Amino acid sequence: MTATAARTSARKRAGNGAARSIDADEIGLDALVGHAGYAVRRFQIWIFQDFVKTLGNVDIRPTQYSVLTVIGANPGLSQMAVAKRLGIERARLVHLLDSLEQRKLVRRVKSKTDRRSHALHLTPQGETALAKFKRLAAEHERHVEEKIGKENRERLLRILADFT
């Protein structure tokens, strides 16, 4: 169907001034279908919401999880290094770390070699908590598999490998 045809049939359906109600799935998206960005955006919203729900009991959001994971795998990193690696603004990381430090999951240790910077470490509680978060994140990942299929999930990861 051409764009013009879609518009014409849409006019027929919509009439003049929403004469009858229209279900969301009846509405044509026209040029939006075929845009990678739109599909990726909708998928990302779904993933985000499932992640937040699956890790809701432990009150951890995707960004917090990524910060804890990177510190756990690379103890001693500076805030700048973490911010750069995850593509987070350093100004924003300050608040993220304030919250994680208050929750006793992370410690800022003053660096002796460069007194401007902090070396980031997980606390023992942070290590234990992160292990639990990882189990829940794996559960979330299984939800993704159920949603799009095991093979499709693997294809997706291969296609997007350069962006990590």
Place this chain on the structure above:
Amino acid sequence: MTATAARTSARKRAGNGAARSIDADEIGLDALVGHAGYAVRRFQIWIFQDFVKTLGNVDIRPTQYSVLTVIGANPGLSQMAVAKRLGIERARLVHLLDSLEQRKLVRRVKSKTDRRSHALHLTPQGETALAKFKRLAAEHERHVEEKIGKENRERLLRILADFT
């Protein structure tokens, strides 16, 4: 490499207190690699930034583009219908439409059949402008193709078709 091995080699690299600077690409992501959500998030950021840059001269962002596209393909829709179809909060759509109406791209027409609701239409200028936006959006889409490859882009759209 196991998670423990990754942590150990990371410690060797990082030392105690960021003794030397570490490039972002040296930092292990550990459990983050293999998370669909993380890959999708990074990809979505790339797409968003390229879209905003490519349509920078006309000052149109992805959400505005999606609203114009849906109204163009379905003239007469109510605000509720557009909000539902695109997964936008109706409260937020109010501000989006305020801006698009001020720019003379969209008109809110009072519905005669349901005096609570507005029928949304593109203005003639809106139609012309949208045609231009679509050309620019197609250019952006070619950037995506160049970035991940033509076949991968098509695979991606097929995998995520249910989310549109």
Place this chain on the structure above:
DNA sequence: TATTGTTATACTCTATAACTATA
């Protein structure tokens, strides 16, 4: 009673700029 559009509030996220203490 329920729905449409609107207003308002709060919190997250992104993008800057400016400040301090160091290097």
Place this chain on the structure above:
DNA sequence: TATAGTTATAGAGTATAACAATA
């Protein structure tokens, strides 16, 4: 001078709640 961390601000985006007009 440049960099690391911090503070502050402004604009998007998300999530709610409440209200007036209308169904």
